[in-house]
Amino acid sequence: MKRKEKFKNYWWVSTEYTSIDSPYINLATALKFTNYTKLKAVIWSWFRSKLDRKDLGSREKIILWIICERVKGVSFSCWDSYIYLGKATGMNRKTVAMAVNNLSKAGLIVIAVEGSTPRAKKKLEAQKRFKKHIILVGIGYALDKKLEADKEKA
Numbered sequence: 537m538k539r540k541e542k543f544k545n546y547w548w549v550s551t552e553y554t555s556i557d558s559p560y561i562n563l564a565t566a567l568k569f570t571n572y573t574k575l576k577a578v579i580w581s582w583f584r585s586k587l588d589r590k591d592l593g594s595r596e597k598i599i600l601w602i603i604c605e606r607v608k609g610v611s612f613s614c615w616d617s618y619i620y621l622g623k624a625t626g627m628n629r630k631t632v633a634m635a636v637n638n639l640s641k642a643g644l645i646v647i648a649v650e651g652s653t654p655r656a657k658k659k660l661e662a663q664k665r666f667k668k669h670i671i672l673v674g675i676g677y678a679l680d681k682k683l684e685a686d687k688e689k690a
Contacts (some may be wrong), residue, residue: 546555546650548613548671550563553675554676555574555645555674555677559672559676560676561658561679566612569679574682575612576607578606578613578679581606582672582674582675583600586644592638595627595638598619599627600645602621602625603621603639607675612671613665615650615670618636625646644673645671648669649669650668650669
């Protein structure tokens with residue numbers, strides 16, 4: 537299966553224009569980021585740029601850290617359960633859910649529903665079953681900027 541085909545269920549990887557406040561990742565950019573180490577470097581740079589925000593508590597910063605740690609290169613998202621994120625950070629699932637909701641309200645992440653149709657949630661409803669992905673808002677923009685910087689160096 538071609539890499540382009542793998543993105544068909546990830547509506548956030550599209551031909552959409554990426555901006556600093558957008559969850560979208562340009563398909564052409566996504567196809568160029570085949571090196572996982574370079575992808576993670578951009579993600580950690582994005583993360584460090586958010587650390588001085590006064591509207592985030594330590595709980596939100598820790599959960600944002602584990603989300604960044606768990607972003608997969610296949611989907612440019614984190615699809616781990618809140619239970620797993622809680623185990624990784626020593627927090628309760630409900631505490632993780634609260635932090636994720638606060639990060640969503642702060643505009644740092646989007647909770648995306650997998651599929652070809654764009655669907656995002658501000659908050660997950662209890663007992664609803666669907667494949668969710670946590671997307672870092674502005675990561676597509678950061679990836680584009682990294683490619684531009686690399687091109688200028690060459």
